[in-house]
Amino acid sequence: MPDTLPPPRFVFMEVNKRCNLRCTHCDYWQRDDDDRARYLGLDAKRAILDDFAAMNPDGALVICGGEPMLDLEEYFGLCAAARARGLHILSVVNGTRIRRAEMAERVLREGPHEVSISLNSHDPALHDETRGVPGAFERAVAALRLLVAAKRRLGMTDSRIYVMGLIFARNYEHIEEFYDLVLNDIGADQLKLNFLQPSFGGGGGAPDPFFAAESGVDAERLTAILSRADARFGLGLNPAWIDAVGMYFRSIAAAQDLERGWASRSATEDHICNTYERNVMIDHYGVARLCFSTQFPGKALRAPGDLRRFWERAGTTRARMRQCNQWCGISHSVRRESSTLKGRAKMEAHLARHGPMPAPDWASRAAAGLHALVR
Template sequence: MSNSHSVKNPRPFVPHLLRVKAKTIFGQRITPPFVTLYVTKRCDERCIHCYYWDELNPRPNHDFSLKEFQRTFRSMGEIYNLFIGGGEPFLRSDLAEILVSASEINHVANVYIPTNGQHAERTVTVLERTLSGAPEMRFHLNLSIDHTEEDKHDFIRGKSKAYKKMLQTVQSLKSLRNRYRNLIVHTLTTIMKENQEDIFEIYEELKRLVEPDGISFNYCRGNSLDPKQTEIDPAIYERLLRQMEDDFVAGDLAGMTNNALGPTNHILDQYVRRSIERTVMHERAQFSCVAGRLAGVIYSDGDVVECEVKKSKLGNLRTVNYDFQKLWSGPQASDVARQAAEGCYCTHECGHYASIIYSIPKVVKIAVESTRTHR
């Protein structure tokens, strides 16, 4: 008899997509189904590539309380994909309660959380409470690993013994994954000047070390703590994408091929990576951006913005009695959508991901390719 916890059938995406399109076809402003939620500005690392470094660890700290998050959730509708940001999310002692509340109130289908892996025991506790409290929600945990050599990882993360602590978390997660079928573990590596020459060795070691369900590489962007880290050789990125695609076809990414969603997730990731590659190469947008329409951002102090890159502030939730829709449908709304139509572009992975999955033609292509791959 299996000791794994059962997971309810997650809500299928295509009916959700069609409902969203039906509601927005005439310009109706709905709760964005793709939300990035920053839960804290506290962080215990100082990464050289961090684009948010000048906002971290403020004094005093104005992070929302659990009750403030819950009041905000009640003013919102359905959220299909919830991306958690920080700071380090696992520094919050009430993180599980925040996530379970979002699941119960907003019927979240997928939650994505990055972590620096410095808090193994707390991570396991939060995961167990969330996974058992929200069995219908898929929990995607993204382990930030920027090098597989200890001294280089610690240098990039700005903290001694960071690599050793991260490995403790990796070991703790291996047993947890066997117990909870709705836990999906990814590795997340930021490609930057500091590690780009070693990126293929890092990639191979991640497959062996973590045995993840997915491997992701983010393109260093924004106002990094060390500005030169954005100096990336596009040719290295292109070679890495080719290698990952070849490995998938060859069945060398076991965690990404051993389940029904593996091919779909891989092909979607491939679309995102290729979209970013073309954006860098041609310096223009590769799609109709959904930021400000179907994707939005809530910061931990209550600020609401339409786009994480543009940071176009609509207002603060504390000033409107935590009524998200009042800000989202207010007079300043849709500035980002207008800017996108005028030709702005970025390499922000979440922006590319959201814009691709809410494009019906692209979803059809991904579904067709996934079916062919999984035969």
């Protein structure tokens, strides 16, 4: 029996697997794109976006890497395809390819509607240490300033420029200084907070020294700091999200095997993820899943309607995922509670706007010329 959920809000598509930084909390810089010949091509991605736009004309594409802007033709080609279909676009990049005013303007005109630059701290030395490359802070902040200036120059008030922060033991007591830099000095639209979790891209039981070393966060002190920042900067934070953050770090404090990373037998006390109700992640090879983890089954998207069929028939997988309390549930991409009340209102509006999906009319869509997916 097909699920009667509203359509997905977000489709995530991966551009590459490599990165030009050497982050201590991620292993993508140790990968490469040697098997690029097996990647889903741009024409196939366009066809998937046709399916997604038919399911949810108000949906959003999230462009992922590696560092996606290392492949500019693919990056802007994917943006163009999403814009042509009326989809919203989000992307997180490290800023290293945004070095001139011309590129900043191109990003705003042709790229994501919401572009986020990753920043690990307001402290340049700490950012550079955890990003693994000297000067990374300077380049990230320069990219942000170029984007902010271009937005003002072009009058593109609908574009959003964000900072995606990472909070861990050595920086959590300085969240207010972080907000001050981002909002008042740089002039970005928002600081979004991600929190320490096992190293991104990791797996296979490899040791995770960063996760273990940076887990010493006092949950009560952190939630008090967030509440104080909310009052000071008028952030409109969601109290339920603050509570979830506190629960997350209390769970970490009780764990005994954090050095095992994703292989840890510990987990969050409460279930805080709902990726299976709103996201589809499509990997480099065209396999769709309801989260980034490969522990849950996916479906290779090969023909028109495969995306819809995958979404509607994933009830058994969703039932399993509702029992999953892995650390990644705190991630910005998958957590149930939005960090802001405004974000929560958007989620509620989506649920109110979209009832159960109508049955697909495959014959009329085929007549309209929806081309088959190709590898």
